[in-house]
Amino acid sequence: MELSRLRKITALAGVASLAIVASGCSGGSDEAASADNPITLTVTTFGQFGYDDLYAEYEEQNPGVTIEANNIDGSANARTDAFTKLAAGSGLSDVVAVEEGWLGSIMEVSDQFVDLNEYGVADVKDNWVDWKFEQGTDPDGRVIGLGTDIGPQALCFNRELFEAAGFPTDREEVAELFGGDDATWETYFDLGRQYNETTGKAWYDQSAFVWNSMVNQMEEGYYTADGELNVEDNEAMRAQFDLLAAGTADGLSANQKQFDWGKGKAFVDGSFAVHVCPAWMLGTIKEQLEAAGGGPETGWDVADVFPGGASNWGGAFLSVPESSEHPAEAAKLATWLTAPEQQVKQSAAANNFPSTLEAQQKIVEDAVPNELFNDAPYGEIFASRAEGVVAQFKGPQDSEIQENVFAPALKILDSGEGTADEAWDEAVSLLNDRVVNN
Amino acid sequence: MTTTLNRPAAGSPAPAKPTLTFRQRLNVFDMKASPYLYISPFFILFALVGLFPLGYTFFVSLFDWHLLKGQGEFVGLRNFQEVLQDRFFWNSLFNTMSIFLLSTIPQLIVATAIAAVLDQHIRAKTFWRMSILLPYIVTPVAVALIFSNLFGEQYGLINNILESFGIDRILWLNETLPSHIAIATMVNWRWTGYNALILLAAMQSVPRDIYESAAIDGAGTFRRFFSITLPSIRPTMIFVVITATIGGLQIFTEPRLFDPRTYGGTSAQFQTTVLYLYEMAFQRSNFGKASTIAWLLFLIIVLFGLVNYLISRRIATTGDDRGSGRRSRRRRRRSAPPALVLPAVRPQPPAPVAEPAPESTASAGTSQGKDERTTR
Numbered sequence: 161m162e163l164s165r166l167r168k169i170t171a172l173a174g175v176a177s178l179a180i181v182a183s184g185c186s187g188g189s190d191e192a193a194s195a196d197n198p199i200t201l202t203v204t205t206f207g208q209f210g211y212d213d214l215y216a217e218y219e220e221q222n223p224g225v226t227i228e229a230n231n232i233d234g235s236a237n238a239r240t241d242a243f244t245k246l247a248a249g250s251g252l253s254d255v256v257a258v259e260e261g262w263l264g265s266i267m268e269v270s271d272q273f274v275d276l277n278e279y280g281v282a283d284v285k286d287n288w289v290d291w292k293f294e295q296g297t298d299p300d301g302r303v304i305g306l307g308t309d310i311g312p313q314a315l316c317f318n319r320e321l322f323e324a325a326g327f328p329t330d331r332e333e334v335a336e337l338f339g340g341d342d343a344t345w346e347t348y349f350d351l352g353r354q355y356n357e358t359t360g361k362a363w364y365d366q367s368a369f370v371w372n373s374m375v376n377q378m379e380e381g382y383y384t385a386d387g388e389l390n391v392e393d394n395e396a397m398r399a400q401f402d403l404l405a406a407g408t409a410d411g412l413s414a415n416q417k418q419f420d421w422g423k424g425k426a427f428v429d430g431s432f433a434v435h436v437c438p439a440w441m442l443g444t445i446k447e448q449l450e451a452a453g454g455g456p457e458t459g460w461d462v463a464d465v466f467p468g469g470a471s472n473w474g475g476a477f478l479s480v481p482e483s484s485e486h487p488a489e490a491a492k493l494a495t496w497l498t499a500p501e502q503q504v505k506q507s508a509a510a511n512n513f514p515s516t517l518e519a520q521q522k523i524v525e526d527a528v529p530n531e532l533f534n535d536a537p538y539g540e541i542f543a544s545r546a547e548g549v550v551a552q553f554k555g556p557q558d559s560e561i562q563e564n565v566f567a568p569a570l571k572i573l574d575s576g577e578g579t580a581d582e583a584w585d586e587a588v589s590l591l592n593d594r595v596v597n598n
Numbered sequence: 599m600t601t602t603l604n605r606p607a608a609g610s611p612a613p614a615k616p617t618l619t620f621r622q623r624l625n626v627f628d629m630k631a632s633p634y635l636y637i638s639p640f641f642i643l644f645a646l647v648g649l650f651p652l653g654y655t656f657f658v659s660l661f662d663w664h665l666l667k668g669q670g671e672f673v674g675l676r677n678f679q680e681v682l683q684d685r686f687f688w689n690s691l692f693n694t695m696s697i698f699l700l701s702t703i704p705q706l707i708v709a710t711a712i713a714a715v716l717d718q719h720i721r722a723k724t725f726w727r728m729s730i731l732l733p734y735i736v737t738p739v740a741v742a743l744i745f746s747n748l749f750g751e752q753y754g755l756i757n758n759i760l761e762s763f764g765i766d767r768i769l770w771l772n773e774t775l776p777s778h779i780a781i782a783t784m785v786n787w788r789w790t791g792y793n794a795l796i797l798l799a800a801m802q803s804v805p806r807d808i809y810e811s812a813a814i815d816g817a818g819t820f821r822r823f824f825s826i827t828l829p830s831i832r833p834t835m836i837f838v839v840i841t842a843t844i845g846g847l848q849i850f851t852e853p854r855l856f857d858p859r860t861y862g863g864t865s866a867q868f869q870t871t872v873l874y875l876y877e878m879a880f881q882r883s884n885f886g887k888a889s890t891i892a893w894l895l896f897l898i899i900v901l902f903g904l905v906n907y908l909i910s911r912r913i914a915t916t917g918d919d920r921g922s923g924r925r926s927r928r929r930r931r932r933s934a935p936p937a938l939v940l941p942a943v944r945p946q947p948p949a950p951v952a953e954p955a956p957e958s959t960a961s962a963g964t965s966q967g968k969d970e971r972t973t974r
Contacts (some may be wrong), residue, residue: 243665243880246665247885268666269666416752417857418859420859422752423747431752567860567864568864571864571865575772593684
């Protein structure tokens with residue numbers, strides 16, 4: 161009995177290893193994966209992506225496919241990882257997540273990515289909100305990125321702190337307080353000053369996030385639609401900068417370290433009362449609260465309002481590099497992962513907001529409350545915030561300008577080391593050093 | 599064996615050539631070529647992973663070279679010109695120097711002191727020696743993470759303690775000098791024990807009888823340390839200084855992880871040159887300029903190496919030079935009135951007054967010193 165079973169197993173193992181050898185020989189071929197032709201697909205994502213359960217589901221539905229997942233802690237490191245591997249010409253995963261901020265650089269070498277049109281993406285094109293699909297299309301009409309999530313911005317606020325300052329705490333009243341549909345940055349800063357006067361505390365965590373939000377809602381950001389740099393004599397941008405500088409000078413910035421927040425403690429100890437919240441930020445805040453040992457009792461909530469109107473910040477894409485050995489299988493996986501049904505699940509797992517219309521609708525209908533944010537009707541709020549978002553052209557150095565030109569300049573304001581003029585001049589000088597003359 | 603076999607072949611005059619058999623020729627070849635073959639692996643490897651990248655880096659530095667888009671047009675030395683005019687390059691050099699000095703100097707002083715203490719007769723010697731090496735085992739990444747927490751501006755332990763004493767918080771990340779001190783602390787924490795152990799090994803090899811005779815002559819602990827220990831470990835000290843210099847000019851991990859979201863602080867206040875190189879290559883995607891920085895850094899390290907070499911040639915030589923140094927010192931001492939030496943020599947009989955006393959205090963190269971004195 162025992163012996164025969166053992167023999168059977170050995171025989172099976174032999175067959176299996178033969179199969180592996182056979183498939184190894186035909187490696188690189190584009191044959192569809194099956195139990196007889198097993199392949200391994202690698203996927204690299206970053207931050208809170210919420211794909212873990214989806215991988216398992218896909219593996220189950222597609223026998224023969226094994227997914228090797230790799231998650232990088234944040235978008236900046238994912239960028240370095242992707243760029244070095246592109247430069248080396250090897251090592252990229254079969255499916256790579258690309259962040260909106262550095263999509264511009266990827267577009268410059270879009271020929272190194274597979275045109276997903278060849279794999280039937282045109283059929284599902286209408287799934288996405290137009291601008292998201294267009295962002296993933298290069299000037300030659302090749303589709304190199306499929307949208308996963310988008311970052312419509314709402315305003316997070318802390319009920320406890322609002323109450324202490326005598327502000328309303330109901331999220332609808334808060335939306336009204338900021339001006340509802342006509343909310344402006346002026347009101348935002350004025351309320352901040354009022355808050356600061358009564359409590360003596362800061363209003364927002366640091367200036368750079370507010371600045372990103374302001375720039376993202378302009379029609380043209382750091383680049384004009386034609387791809388020209390659009391900073392130095394941009395009066396509209398300068399006006400916003402001064403507005404922010406004035407607020408910061410009045411002590412409204414808590415001068416926190418972005419994406420660090422004292423390992424989340426700043427979200428717990430009442431350092432600041434409002435926070436600009438693109439949909440994915442809820443996932444980030446969740447992570448920070450967990451790190452600092454906070455929960456729903458910390459009083460964070462999210463209101464359906466945003467100063468200056470609709471704004472989108474961030475969101476990601478899935479791409480398949482030309483170096484992939486299984487482009488067809490990889491494209492199939494990327495398409496499946498970004499399909500509405502899966503986006504709904506991703507959104508539930510990662511607290512982000514889907515980029516396909518059907519998924520958005522589904523989330524609104526399901527109306528699953530977000531417990532951490534005082535049971536806020538997450539889907540409804542962000543669907544409403546997504547209305548009127550205009551896609552802004554992102555140039556090749558967009559994230560560089562955001563992180564290494566304006567962030568340092570705004571730090572001068574946050575730490576109170578300079579005036580608005582000095583900070584702006586520093587930004588322009590950094591821009592010349594790092595982008596114009598790079 | 600081989601040498602004796604070979605001698606006739608090697609020594610034989612030219613006309614004897616045809617008498618060489620194949621074996622003999624093989625032997626000649628063996629004699630001449632083998633040593634080079636034996637040492638060749640290092641040089642082949644060095645050429646592959648040292649020399650070639652060095653040359654290729656220079657090649658890249660002459661081009662516009664984008665990380666993603668690859669080789670661009672030839673620009674000659676323009677990259678060098680631009681980097682040398684770049685305020686961030688000079689800023690990074692300043693930071694490197696500052697962190698290097700803040701780390702190396704205290705590190706060597708403390709390491710020497712620790713080594714001197716461990717060189718004494720203390721209980722549980724091995725335990726103490728192992729303990730000081732412990733920080734070296736911890737990976738720099740972990741060190742950087744722990745210290746970044748300690749040095750946090752708003753929630754860090756150090757600032758919390760300072761505040762509880764009513765002292766203002768120090769902006770460890772945002773101000774230049776505090777950030778340098780924080781990074782130097784990480785470097786020191788990691789390397790002090792390692793250097794102490796090397797210095798300790800050197801100290802152990804100093805003959806004990808020298809200390810004994812010095813002690814008999816009345817030299818106190820500090821006197822023995824400065825006059826015997828330090829001069830004796832000089833060559834090791836130079837080794838430690840050189841390795842610390844090379845390491846100090848290449849500091850990367852600590853500033854990189856002190857604030858992982860930036861490349862050496864929001865306004866590059868603790869961006870070292872290697873970190874600047876890294877940023878240029880992988881954030882700004884400019885391989886040409888990154889290669890240029892690499893080359894400039896290489897030249898700077900070579901320069902430091904030369905300075906080190908010159909200094910070490912002056913102070914680390916054995917025999918004559920050192921002898922002459924001693925001699926002049928001894929002369930100076932001898933010209934001093936003997937009365938000054940006497941009180942120090944407590945237990946000795948006062949009979950042979952002046953002459954032997956300075957002899958034994960200087961002690962190191964005794965016989966040589968005697969010879970010289972007689973010739974004088």
